Amino acid sequence: MTILRQKVDMLTHHYPPQELYKLLKKNIISKEYVEYQFMQKSKIPTMHFQQSLPRLPIPKLDLTCERYLAAQRPLLIDEAYNKTQYNVNQFKSNVGRQLQDMLKNYDKQNKHTSYISEFWFDSYLRDRKPIPINYNPVLVMHKDERPEYNDQLLRTANLIISSLRFYKSLHAGILEPEVFHLNQRKVIPRSLGQFAVTYLHHYHETDKDRLFNNPQGKHITVQYKGHFYAFRVLSDENDILPPDKILARLKFILEENIPKCEFPIGVLTTMERNKWATIRHELADNGNEHSLKLIDSALFNVCLDKEILGDDPYAIIRNFLHSDGENRWFDKSFSLQLSKDGQAAVNFEHAWGDGVAILRYVQDIYKDSREKPFVHPNTKPYDDDIANVIRLGTEFL
Known part of the structure; x- marks a missing residue:
């Protein structure tokens, strides 16, 4: 097996961390390579605690009914509450027991996951309301304390x-x-199951959406002035491209002298879902399938805004939570968003997971980008061939 093949296998087939350290020790891969390619180098495997985590227990029927009534009590007058209490007691002694038994049997047959998992996905994917505001949250990062590192490009x-x-x-x-x-003596491991689906795409279909994953993804998409661009960030061997190349490709996008997109397709992701699903199929059937696939299969999306937001929290939230939708693609599992003056946020699609997973990601990249930046004010962009950056805006009909 060649050195290159060993490296590719290690990166793409979830080798245990010990393999990385063996390759380092044997000088098969350099320390400099590892320092750039990996944010962390934990000797404890990422999913080490996953199998030992307890499964979510099914609440007892009586307790569920008690909690429901306790929640209704402050909201109802006595007459309405008494009627609700009667209905709950009828439910508990009849169909409720049947449903509880069905739920327990379902749980026994799906020990690989939580009993609530399928219902979680179903509730998010079947709802037809638009996903921005209704579902997509946003996490805003602090600015870098060094003003020069808040430059949008940097x-x-x-x-x-x-x-x-x-x-x-x-x-x-x-x-x-x-x-x-x-406390200082006791720690509780958390599930990282949702991390496996962090880099996904929400694909709209009629009545029920689906989630799309591209494990071979090597490119990202970038939106600027409503236009879509795509460029590779990983090599054929899954190595992160050098910082000066990534910088050059972003610089080309920000400096391209083109007007604002006349028909920004991103705004369609703000629509009622069945309508957007219908339009999306029409776009694909009219020669835009390749462009849509590039967006769907990207590792993640980046939104570069022309707005200067300052430090006004209301302006920041309005812009990053929804804006006018023209420079957004709300279907992506997450989008990095940056304003002209370097305010940064992550807007994420909620169906694939909850805030715990995305919060860990945001905290880690914020800390890493401040403590170990690879692009500096004096970094010169690589003299890159602009053919490596594809503008998709002209392909949408």
């Missing part, structure tokens, strides 16, 4: 590189496990 490049370092560490199994510190 900060975007560093956050992209940190995101890729997080991605590589996760898939190599060397991202540090997630633990909750109860």
Whole structure:
């Protein structure tokens, strides 16, 4: 097996962390290589605690009914509450017991997951309301305390590189496990099951959406002035491209002298879902399937805004939570968003997971981009061939 093949296998087939350290010790891969390619190098495998975590227990029927009545009591007058109490007692002694038994049997047959998992996905994917505001939250990062690193181009490049370092560490199994510190002596491991589906795409269909994953993804998409661009950030061997190349490709996008997109397709992701699903199929049937696939299969999306937001929290939240939708693609599992003055946020699609997973990602890339930036004010962009950046805006008909 060649050195290159060993490296590729290690990065793409979830080798245990010990394999990485063996390769390092044998000088098969350099320390400099590892320092750039990986955010963390945990000796405890990322998913080490996963099998030992307790499964979510099914609440007892009586307790569920008691909690429901307790929640209704402050909201109802006595007459309405008494009627509700009667109905709950009828439910508990009849159909409720049957449903409880069915739920227990379902849980026994699906020991690989939580009994609530399928219902969670179903509730998010079947709802037809638009996903921005109704479902997509946003997490806003603090600015870098060094003003020169808040330059839009500079900060975007560093956050992209940190995101890729997080991605590589996760898939190599060397991202540090997630633990909750109860006190100085006791820690509780948290589930990282949702991390496996962090880099997904929400694909709208009529009546029920689906989630799309591209484990071979090597490119990202970037939105600017409503236009879509795509460029590779990983090599054929799954190595993160050098910082100066990523910087050059972003610089080309920000400096391209083109007007605002006349028909920004991103705004369609703000629509009622059945309507958007219908329009999406029409777009694909009219020669845009390749462009849509590039967006769907990207590792993540980046939104570069022309707005200067300052420090007004209301302006920041309005812009990053929804804006006018023209420079957004709300279907992506997450989008890095950066304003002209370097404010940064992550807007994420909620169906694939909850805030715990995305919060860990945001905290890690924020810390990494500040403490270990690979692009600096004096970094010169690589003299890159602009053919490496594809503008998709002209392909949408």
